[in-house]
Amino acid sequence: DTAVSQTPKYLVTQMGNDKSIKCEQNLGHDTMYWYKQDSKKFLKIMFSYNNKELIINETVPNRFSPKSPDKAHLNLHINSLELGDSAVYFCASSHSDRGTEAFFGQGTRLTVV
Amino acid sequence: AQSVTQLDSQVPVFEEAPVELRCNYSSSVSVYLFWYVQYPNQGLQLLLKYLSGSTLVKGINGFEAEFNKSQTSFHLRKPSVHISDTAEYFCAVSENGAGSYQLTFGKGTKLSVIP
Numbered sequence: 001d002t003a004v005s006q007t008p009k010y011l012v013t014q015m016g017n018d019k020s021i022k023c024e025q026n027l028g029h030d031t032m033y034w035y036k037q038d039s040k041k042f043l044k045i046m047f048s049y050n051n052k053e054l055i056i057n058e059t060v061p062n063r064f065s066p067k068s069p070d071k072a073h074l075n076l077h078i079n080s081l082e083l084g085d086s087a088v089y090f091c092a093s094s095h096s097d098r099g100t101e102a103f104f105g106q107g108t109r110l111t112v113v
Numbered sequence: 114a115q116s117v118t119q120l121d122s123q124v125p126v127f128e129e130a131p132v133e134l135r136c137n138y139s140s141s142v143s144v145y146l147f148w149y150v151q152y153p154n155q156g157l158q159l160l161l162k163y164l165s166g167s168t169l170v171k172g173i174n175g176f177e178a179e180f181n182k183s184q185t186s187f188h189l190r191k192p193s194v195h196i197s198d199t200a201e202y203f204c205a206v207s208e209n210g211a212g213s214y215q216l217t218f219g220k221g222t223k224l225s226v227i228p
Binding site: 042104 | 145147149151155156157158159162164201203215216217218220221223
């Protein structure tokens with residue numbers, strides 16, 4: 001069974017569209033994250049959710065909004081997509097109180113045309 | 114605030130040669146340290162981690178790293194690399210922030226193993 005799964009794996013869309021990326025983890029973790037990896041492979045945290053509460057929100061455009069229906073899911077909604085949003089988006093999860101590693105999904109490659 | 118510096122963006126090395134990938138961090142509190150590997154078109158996979166205890170940490174695929182608090186370093190080493198080790202390697206640090214251990218990544222080092 002996949003520990004952290006994201007869908008879709010590839011997403012090609014036009015500027016101005018609204019899209020969502022789904023993420024699910026079956027590890028029983030209480031914290032989930034979204035990271036953005038740009039074309040230079042740089043990884044930057046976008047959001048993290050702990051027990052259904054947003055606790056870290058980096059300076060990302062408010063067109064991006066995370067939604068967590070329960071502890072096992074953290075979806076990423078993006079409104080009014082722009083060319084600069086093209087990147088690989090990774091979902092991850094971890095335990096909040098153990099300082100242990102984060103487990104990553106396989107990534108969603110978003111291309112805005 | 115925590116930060117991570119990977120000193121080399123690219124490291125070419127011949128097969129069966131040793132390799133060291135360098136990582137330095139800065140933080141005002143105690144941290145946890147990690148090395149992740151990313152193979153082409155895949156997600157990140159944990160190689161090894163340092164939480165406490167022995168400063169020499171052994172990971173998967175023959176990799177090891179040594180935590181040096183005085184030099185704030187956590188360099189990754191392998192005595193003999195294989196072609197299959199060609200990948201992007203990320204050093205990461207986490208510290209407790211608002212109840213969550215947020216990972217901050219370095220910019221990555223691309224290891225290219227030459228046959």
